[in-house]
Amino acid sequence: MNAPDTRTRPNGGPRMLRSLGAGAAATALLGSGLIVATATPAAAVSRAAIVSVAQSQLGNGSRNHEQPMGSGCNYYTGYFRSWKPASGCPATDGVQWRNSDWCADFAKYVWKNAGVRHADVPEGGxxxxxxxxxxxxxxxxxxxxxxxxxxxxxxxxxxxxxxDWDQSGNIDHVGIVKSANGSTVYTIEGNSGDRIKENSWSRGNIDIVGYSAPVDADSGSPDLG
Incomplete structure (x- = not known):
C-alpha cells in the first residue's frame, strides 16, 4: 500500500439533478408546416479515451514526475491554477509549473482532455x-x-x-481507474510518490471511499481478466 502523498479537505456539495445535455433536432411534418423539436441524446464520453489520456501522461517522461523531485513543482497544477507558487519550478510546453499537491489536478486534466462533461469548467468559473x-x-x-x-x-x-487514508472523513487523494476485476482495482494516479504511477488496490480496502463516474460515460466494462 502506498503512503499518503496528498492531503486535502472535504468540500461537500448538494446533490443536484443531472443536467440535460440534449440538443434539439427540428423535424418538419409534411403538409402541416409544423416544426417539432425532438431531443437528441448527448454524445457519450469514451471510457477507453479517458484511460488512454491517463496512460499517455504516465508515459510522458517530461512531465510524469515532480521537477525537481520532491519539490511539489508539477505540470498539472500549472495547467489549471496559475495563482499557485512557481518559485524554483520549470516551464514546459507553454505551461509554467507550479507547486501544490496535484493528484486532483492530474485527474481533472485527464477527464478534461478526454472530453468529460463539466471537467472543462474552471473552478473560478x-x-x-x-x-x-x-x-x-x-x-x-x-x-x-x-x-x-x-x-x-x-x-x-x-x-x-x-x-481517505485515515478514515477521518476527509478525502485525501484521487486517481483514475484503469480497470478492475472481482477483487482488485487498477489505477493511474498523479502525485503518488511524487510522480504518476500505476497502482493496484483491493476493492475492499478501507482507504477507498468510493468512485465517481464521468457524466454520460459509455458502457465500457471493467477488465475481468
Whole structure:
C-alpha cells in the first residue's frame, strides 16, 4: 500500500439533478408546416479515451514526475491554477509549473482532455472540479454518479477513485481507474510518490471511499481478466 502523498479537505456539495445535455433536432411534418423539436441524446464520453489520456501522461517522461523531485513543482497544477507558487519550478510546453499537491489536478486534466462533461469548467468559473481531491466526490454527488465502496459497485475504466487514508472523513487523494476485476482495482494516479504511477488496490480496502463516474460515460466494462 502506498503512503499518503496528498492531503486535502472535504468540500461537500448538494446533490443536484443531472443536467440535460440534449440538443434539439427540428423535424418538419409534411403538409402541416409544423416544426417539432425532438431531443437528441448527448454524445457519450469514451471510457477507453479517458484511460488512454491517463496512460499517455504516465508515459510522458517530461512531465510524469515532480521537477525537481520532491519539490511539489508539477505540470498539472500549472495547467489549471496559475495563482499557485512557481518559485524554483520549470516551464514546459507553454505551461509554467507550479507547486501544490496535484493528484486532483492530474485527474481533472485527464477527464478534461478526454472530453468529460463539466471537467472543462474552471473552478473560478463555477466548476465543481477543483484542486481538492474531495471535489471528485462532490462531482459524483452533484451529477448522480457517486458510488461508495460499500455499495458493491464495480469500478469502471475512467472512473475517479477517491481515498481517505485515515478514515477521518476527509478525502485525501484521487486517481483514475484503469480497470478492475472481482477483487482488485487498477489505477493511474498523479502525485503518488511524487510522480504518476500505476497502482493496484483491493476493492475492499478501507482507504477507498468510493468512485465517481464521468457524466454520460459509455458502457465500457471493467477488465475481468
Amino acid at each position: 463555477g466548476g465543481t472540479l477543483t484542486g481538492w481531491a474531495s471535489s471528485f466526490k462532490d462531482y459524483g454527488v452533484k451529477y448522480g454518479t457517486w458510488h461508495t465502496r460499500a455499495s458493491g459497485y464495480t469500478p469502471q475504466p475512467g472512473d475517479a477513485i477517491v481515498f
